[in-house]
Amino acid sequence: MNILRLAKRLEGLQTISSISKILNVSKKTAVNYVSLLRKKGNIKETIYGSRKIRMYKVKTLKEREAGNPGFYEILDKNSKVRIYSPYEDDRIYGRKLSIEEAIIIAINTKEFRTILASLGLFGKVKNWPKLNYYANKNNVGRKVGALYDVAKTVIKVKRMDKRIRNSLLKSEVDNKYIIKNMKSKNLGHIEKIWNIYLPFNKADLEAYKE
Numbered sequence: 001m002n003i004l005r006l007a008k009r010l011e012g013l014q015t016i017s018s019i020s021k022i023l024n025v026s027k028k029t030a031v032n033y034v035s036l037l038r039k040k041g042n043i044k045e046t047i048y049g050s051r052k053i054r055m056y057k058v059k060t061l062k063e064r065e066a067g068n069p070g071f072y073e074i075l076d077k078n079s080k081v082r083i084y085s086p087y088e089d090d091r092i093y094g095r096k097l098s099i100e101e102a103i104i105i106a107i108n109t110k111e112f113r114t115i116l117a118s119l120g121l122f123g124k125v126k127n128w129p130k131l132n133y134y135a136n137k138n139n140v141g142r143k144v145g146a147l148y149d150v151a152k153t154v155i156k157v158k159r160m161d162k163r164i165r166n167s168l169l170k171s172e173v174d175n176k177y178i179i180k181n182m183k184s185k186n187l188g189h190i191e192k193i194w195n196i197y198l199p200f201n202k203a204d205l206e207a208y209k210e
Helices: 003-010 016-023 027-039 071-078 099-109 112-124 128-137 141-152 162-170 188-194 202-208
Strands: 012-014 043-048 054-058
Touching: 003 016, 003 027, 012 016, 016 027, 027 043, 027 054, 071 099, 071 112, 099 112, 099 128, 099 141, 112 141, 112 202, 128 141, 128 162, 141 162, 141 188
Parallel strands: none
Antiparallel strands: 012 054, 043 054
């Protein structure tokens, strides 16, 4: 059975008996599922009730190990658009991932929903020179600029320094597509400014207004 699906069905406080009933399995099988969930980190703790019955606190997300927030955790914290991490734990050890770097990582994924979610990060940018540095280093300067202009239409963002904007406008990119062969139907005014094809339409941005 899929671990995530199993944890979702059992999320909360459970006993062997309740697990057996929910999953319609024998108590022996229920014990095996508890063991599996414990190994995967989806059972945070074992406690005892007033009748000394063993209870298990099942969580969909396992407890993260100590470390700095990873890319997907940063996205989840700073964007209204939710995505599922393809990794169980993408925490970073030794240094902290900045919002500016996370924007570049999102663009480089070339994944629609990840890039859509990354629009929320523009509201947290504090260091425009750093964003410009990483954008130009990765040849995505005009893509960053175009996405910033899109973000302005749906969230509150700080004004980009004019020198940074000009630098992004003059930068070169590997190709005009943020996502291959995807163009916007109604954000052409932004595409024209940056000479970049956006993968979104206005309808896709409604997620930020919910």
